[in-house]
Amino acid sequence: MSDVPNYITPAGFRRLSEELAHLWRVERPPVVATVAWAAGNGDRSENGDYIYGKQKLRQIDRRIRHLSKRLDSAVVVDNAGKAPERVFFGATVTFAHEGGDERTVTIVGVDELDAGDTRISWRSPMATAILKARVGDVVTLRTPRGPEQIEIVAIRYDASD
Numbered sequence: 001m002s003d004v005p006n007y008i009t010p011a012g013f014r015r016l017s018e019e020l021a022h023l024w025r026v027e028r029p030p031v032v033a034t035v036a037w038a039a040g041n042g043d044r045s046e047n048g049d050y051i052y053g054k055q056k057l058r059q060i061d062r063r064i065r066h067l068s069k070r071l072d073s074a075v076v077v078d079n080a081g082k083a084p085e086r087v088f089f090g091a092t093v094t095f096a097h098e099g100g101d102e103r104t105v106t107i108v109g110v111d112e113l114d115a116g117d118t119r120i121s122w123r124s125p126m127a128t129a130i131l132k133a134r135v136g137d138v139v140t141l142r143t144p145r146g147p148e149q150i151e152i153v154a155i156r157y158d159a160s161d
Contacts (some may be wrong), residue, residue, distance in 0.1 A: 006073040012112035020067040055088040084155040
């Protein structure tokens with residue numbers, strides 16, 4: 001196991017818990033019933049319901065194990081309402097690039113990332129660069145194109161959604 005803490009926001013913890021409960025209570029039972037029915041039909045080697053049901057069951061169980069481990073190791077950090085003096089885990093930060101364009105990101109746990117680019121992991125290079133910064137600070141962000149200076153414009157800590 002890694003010594004790196006698994007920080008997560010209360011909203012992220014709730015979402016993972018809900019997904020785990022959904023898998024256990026909604027998705028898994030009908031697949032188990034289908035596999036049991038198909039197993040009772042005899043030859044399993046040519047039984048599509050059995051073969052694909054077992055495959056689906058393995059996928060669900062793999063996700064359940066993963067979620068269980070991540071939730072067991074989670075350290076819930078709730079900084080909602082914290083004074084926006086410095087950037088810490090859970091902060092929503094607006095910063096300006098050298099060119100003047102602004103971007104807003106929220107620092108979250110590694111299990112909370114989304115497909116967009118508004119939620120960043122606290123372990124990412126961007127988060128590492130801005131952690132502990134104050135409004136008005138200029139920090140150096142290491143990018144593939146080389147170092148880039150960014151200025152912290154605003155910090156806020158929103159309530160958990």
